[in-house]
Amino acid sequence: MLGRSVSIRLIMLSVTWIVAALIIGGWVLSQHFRTHVENSFDFGLERHVEEVLSYAEVVDGKVSLRQRPTDPSYLRPLSGWYWEVVVDGVVIDRSRSLWDQLLALKLAPIRGEAVSFFLNGPREEKLRVVAEAFTLPGLDKDIAIYFTGPAHVIDRATEEFTETLIGSLVLLGLGLVAAVMVQVILGLRPLNLVRQKLAAIHSGEVERMSGAFPREVEPLVNDLNKLLDHNAQVIERARTHAGNLAHALKTPLAVLGNEADGMDGSSAAMLREQVQTMNDLVTRHLARARAAGGSGVPGLKADVGEITSGLKRTLQRIHQRKNNGQGVSISLVNVRGQNAVGDHQDIEEMLGNLMDNACKWATSRVRVTAERDDRDVMLHIDDDGPGIPEAQRDDVLQRGKRLDEATPGSGLGLNIVHELAELYHGSLSLGASDLGGLRVSLRLPAA
């Protein structure tokens, strides 16, 4: 699936990048914030260190504090806020909050440089420690001052920040993913348009790709249009070729047939018979060659209404001498606006043969009815002629056999219709008509 859809591929890739970038960014930000909080915390402790230093005085080589820091946090026992003053490894003073405990100090600070670190306090709580060593006048040893504060203050601030950060980043991430999706959908819209137009061409709604396409897609569209044009040209050429061949073959056949008609004897009869056979073959193969190639060719649509009304005009003239000179009345029902998938001439050929057959057999009436369902358009051609007995219908359909030699051409016509119908994934069936004669039903995919 990932490989098949460009949209999904783009969205998935973008989401991966967004998630990775947000996780890394969030981690860096929260680390940075933690360092910042620690530094502020340390800065506060350092000021206390300096305060205590200012209280220190050396009397007779002994250090003592004139005053103690007044911040109540350092008075509340075991508050986490502690201080200690150490000289040469001996604690000379400490905050009241330490009560009877001492800080488990392992590290002696180096002079002139404040250090900060974490330490486990008297209640095993985590402490942040700032320590600095100083030289006092009149004292040969360094004085080390330690101040601590509870580390959970730092942790909580960092946690709170991280929570807010995660919330914001998730929102940002969702926003970005939405933006990516919008971008992908909008950006790939021309491709979607191409797909829709292709579908329209396939269903025969349009013949070519039209409209404005972006530069990236335009060559594809142009090539497609060229291909479609080429296809149409190939069909047209094949058809012209078939027409020329028909002319080239049938005129000499006509000459031969006429000469044979003027001759007597068995060889003339044989000649006539052979001419007839050749003519049938030529007709059948040319009809096949003329067929546009069925539904394999995209972009074909035939207007059934237009075709049937053209055929009606023509057939009423052809059969005007029937029925004692009154002709055959052809009625068209619901054919207007019906479209079938297929080449105009192919559909016309099918309907022409069927309607012509109906006119040949009809007493006075022929009716063409179109019915449309979801997929197909169904064309019923009814006549009020003698009809075909049910037992023989399959036979007629299968072999396009002539049942009655008196009305020529009916067999061949039906056969060609059958072949064309199959080419278009349609079907042909025979039944009884409510007009009293035969009902031929042609089912074709609707456009």
Added chain:
Amino acid sequence: MRVLVVEDEPDLRRQVSQALSEAGYSVDEAPDGEEGEFLGDTEPYDAVVLDLGLPKVDGITVLNHWRQAGRDMPVLILTARDSWNEKVSGFDAGADDYLTKPFHMEELLARVRALIRRTAGHATPILECGPVEFDTRSGKVTMSGTTVSLTAHELKVLSYFIHHQGRVLSQTELIEHIYDQDFDRDSNTIEVFIARLRKKLAPEMIKTHRGRGYSMSPPGETV
């Protein structure tokens, strides 16, 4: 009755012309669309046999030009193009009948005969004018049931008269419809044929309208 045959294939043109001539028509031939169109424009034909795949100008175009110019003589398309698409466009261009090759000559003759007959407004193949009966299929003429023997030219004159009975036909019209293009036309011969027809049928069958021409109508009816 004059018929124009427009067909590019020489053998077929000869066969069709010959068959039509033998059936009593005066036939003109044209080997291509250009000449065919010109003849159809300038000569009064009673029917045209027109091929579609013609050199120079296509048959459909020729037909279209004729119809646009108001030439309404009946046209039978004789072609190898047998698709329904071509038939529809043939009829839509103004053809009156359509016959595909190969064909039987009798079929062609029957269709030409029917075309001429229908154009003149007759429904049946046997035309009557009072006691005179003319079978368009066989060219047989009877007068009150008795067969009348006519020469080819007399038959042509009678055929034109009986198709257009009840109408005054000028000498020029008669000449134009009875002789083909190459015939040396002499108006006196028409008078000779009419005199012979009056003699063989009945004198009152063909009336003379001074300065206008001749007419044929059933006895008792006036033109």
